[in-house]
Amino acid sequence: MIHSLQKGGNLSLTKTAPDCNEIIVAIKWLKKTHDETEFDIDASAFMLAENGKIRNDEDFIFYNQPKSIDNAIELINSQEPNVQFFKINLSRIALEIAKISLVLTLHEAKKRQQNFGMLDSIVVKILNATNKEELSNYILADIEIETALILAELYRYKGEWKLKAIGQGYINGLDVLAKNYGVNIDSPHQETKPAPPKKPTVVKYTEIIAPTIEKFKTKAKRAKHENLNESGTRILIDYVIQGILGYKIEHIKTEQRLPKRQLRVDYLLSLNEKNVMVVEAKQIGATLNEKHISQATSYAYFFAVDFALLTNGVEWKLYYVIPKKFKKYEYHLVFSINLLEFNDKIAEKLFSISRFGIAENSLAIIKAKMTSLNTIDEIILSDEVIEKISSLMNNKNEKCQITSDEIRDAIVMNILK
Numbered sequence: 001m002i003h004s005l006q007k008g009g010n011l012s013l014t015k016t017a018p019d020c021n022e023i024i025v026a027i028k029w030l031k032k033t034h035d036e037t038e039f040d041i042d043a044s045a046f047m048l049a050e051n052g053k054i055r056n057d058e059d060f061i062f063y064n065q066p067k068s069i070d071n072a073i074e075l076i077n078s079q080e081p082n083v084q085f086f087k088i089n090l091s092r093i094a095l096e097i098a099k100i101s102l103v104l105t106l107h108e109a110k111k112r113q114q115n116f117g118m119l120d121s122i123v124v125k126i127l128n129a130t131n132k133e134e135l136s137n138y139i140l141a142d143i144e145i146e147t148a149l150i151l152a153e154l155y156r157y158k159g160e161w162k163l164k165a166i167g168q169g170y171i172n173g174l175d176v177l178a179k180n181y182g183v184n185i186d187s188p189h190q191e192t193k194p195a196p197p198k199k200p201t202v203v204k205y206t207e208i209i210a211p212t213i214e215k216f217k218t219k220a221k222r223a224k225h226e227n228l229n230e231s232g233t234r235i236l237i238d239y240v241i242q243g244i245l246g247y248k249i250e251h252i253k254t255e256q257r258l259p260k261r262q263l264r265v266d267y268l269l270s271l272n273e274k275n276v277m278v279v280e281a282k283q284i285g286a287t288l289n290e291k292h293i294s295q296a297t298s299y300a301y302f303f304a305v306d307f308a309l310l311t312n313g314v315e316w317k318l319y320y321v322i323p324k325k326f327k328k329y330e331y332h333l334v335f336s337i338n339l340l341e342f343n344d345k346i347a348e349k350l351f352s353i354s355r356f357g358i359a360e361n362s363l364a365i366i367k368a369k370m371t372s373l374n375t376i377d378e379i380i381l382s383d384e385v386i387e388k389i390s391s392l393m394n395n396k397n398e399k400c401q402i403t404s405d406e407i408r409d410a411i412v413m414n415i416l417k
Contacts, residue, residue, distance in 0.1 A: 003136040005165040007250070008273065011136050013090075013126070014160035021091040022129035027104060027151065028083040030120045039114060040107040043084040044174070045073050046181045048099045053182035055096065060183050061086075070094060087129060088154070090161050099155040101166075101181065105174040109147035110204065116143040116169070124151050126163060138165040142248060145208055147173045168272065171208070171356045172201040180360070205356060206347040212243045213342050220314050220340060223284050230283040234266070236313040237281050240339070241267065246355040258302045265299040271358055277307045284313040297321050297331040306367060307334075309353065314339055318353060320370045332370055380415075381408055 003011050013023065027043050047059035047068060054060055058069045066075040072092035076085040086102065093100070104122065106114055116122070121141040127134050138152060146169025153164045170177050216239060223236050241247050253268040267279035280296035282288060288310055300308035300321040308319045308331070318334040337346045352362040379385060386404045394401050 002134050005136060005138045005163070007138075007140070007165050007167040009138075010162050010164040012157075012160050012162050013135065013154075014162075016135050017128055017133075020128045020130065020135070022087065022089045023135070024127040024129045024132075025086040025088060025102060025152075026083060026123075026125040026127065027085070027102070028123045028125075029104070030082070030123065032118070032120045035118070037114070037118065039082075039119075040112075041082075041084075042105050042107055042174075043075060043086065044103045044105065044178075045075070045086055045088075046101040046103065046178075046183070047073065047093070047097045048101060048181060049096055050098045052099075052180075057183065059097075060178070060181075073100070090154075097156075099153055101150055102152045102154070103148065103174075103177060104151055105148045105177070107173075109173055115145045115147050115171075116149060117145055119143065122149070122151065124165075136163060140165075140167045142167075143169065144246070145169075145171055147171055148177045150177070168359060169356075170359055171204055172360075176201060176360055201356070201360065202348050202351045205351045205354065206344060209244050209347070209350070213339070216240065216244065217340055217342070220284070223313065228284050230281065233284040233313045234281055236284065237267075237279070237311060240311075240313075240316075241269075241279070244350060245353060248355075251355065256303075258299060261302065263299070265303065268303060268305075271355065275303055275305045276358060276363060277309055277353065278303055278305060279309045279311065282310070282312045286312045288312060288315055288317060293317070293319065293331070297329070300331075301329040307353075307363060318349075320366065332374070334366055334370065380411060 003016065005011060013020070029039070029041055031037065031039075042063055045061040046054055047061070049055055058065070061068055061073050061075055063075070066077075067073070070092055072089050072094075074087045076087055078085055088100070102124070104116075106112075106116065109115060121139055122143070124138040124140070125134055126136040140149070140151065143149070148170040150166045150168045152166055155162055155164065216236075219236055219239065223233065226232075228236075241252060242249075247269055251270055253270065254266065255264045256268045257264050265278045266281040268275055269277045269279065278296065278299045280292065280299060282292055286292075292310055296308040296310040297319050300306070300319070301323065306321055308321055310317045310319065315336065315338055317336045319331045320334050321329055321331045323329045335349045337349050339346070351357040352366060357363075383404070386407050389407050390402060390404050393407070
């Protein structure tokens with residue numbers, strides 16, 4: 001029996017084929033009808049420890065290093081066009097390896113102006129290496145602007161080898177993906193293919209969404225002129241969430257009821273089966289006030305997510321929500337943007353809350369920054385800073401000497417009040 005998986009689904013290979021120690025993973029990409037485009041596509045495998053990182057560079061299996069040092073994984077050159085194979089001996093994989101990530105990347109995607117959305121589909125098949133029996137397959141068709149894909153993962157679970165269909169995309173090719181796994185992709189012995197100068201991911205994102213932003217501006221101006229109600233504004237917000245921030249239908253839950261309450265949040269965004277952000281929508285033209293902020297941030301608290309996005313379609317405000325021990329929570333504004341004033345700085349903020357930015361740990365970076373900024377009072381009032389201010393002020397005014405305590409009191413009363 002062949003097990004067909006959907007994105008997010010998994011299968012126990014150990015139970016499906018108990019006597020199978022060696023498998024073949026066939027990765028085939030299908031071009032659209034009558035498309036003569038030449039794609040330079042590479043399959044790679046990362047042997048990952050419990051921490052999600054490779055132990056050393058030899059755990060990265062790719063075109064210049066097609067076999068693992070223990071001969072457990074081999075990337076096999078195929079005579080068949082548009083397909084690559086991995087032969088994987090599960091019994092040889094070291095015990096400290098918890099997971100094998102199978103990846104597909106487009107070489108020189110930016111230079112060639114290509115992405116995986118130009119393909120018709122990608123098919124992953126798992127076969128018993130001994131008798132070539134097909135055990136499982138997985139078809140990935142809903143691909144958009146990604147240039148690197150985590151197709152599937154083989155992982156250990158309670159003594160079993162399991163397969164999970166992933167389908168997670170990245171827009172910056174192999175570079176970011178490999179670095180997330182602990183590979184120094186710029187090392188000379190790893191990357192011998194000629195590569196164009198690397199540009200920051202956010203620059204690529206900005207270039208990609210620019211046409212969509214212009215269409216959004218036209219829609220938003222018309223919506224403001226017609227003074228659309230909240231329901232009508234939702235159509236505009238849907239356009240931003242999907243067309244600009246890159247979330248797909250399966251990532252978006254609407255009208256989700258709050259736990260143990262009669263209230264419902266407008267949008268709940270989830271990635272990899274984890275809730276990452278709530279979005280509260282208001283009518284276009286509405287002034288986003290304290291009541292709206294309290295509503296959005298309370299929804300984030302009750303859904304146990306760190307971020308709340310409040311919007312009237314044009315203005316977008318991101319809040320970081322922190323549960324507290326002696327009160328429910330507090331919140332801090334991360335940024336406030338107006339999409340009608342789109343520029344590179346706004347693009348960077350949009351990227352941080354997009355599906356692609358979150359895949360590169362953007363929300364974790366925001367949390368770290370906000371945590372650090374929340375200690376600014378302590379830093380300003382530290383002896384080191386107070387002494388520096390005292391020295392500067394007393395050097396400029398020799399007629400009177402200001403003490404450290406006087407400076408500290410002045411900061412508390414006039415700046416930190």
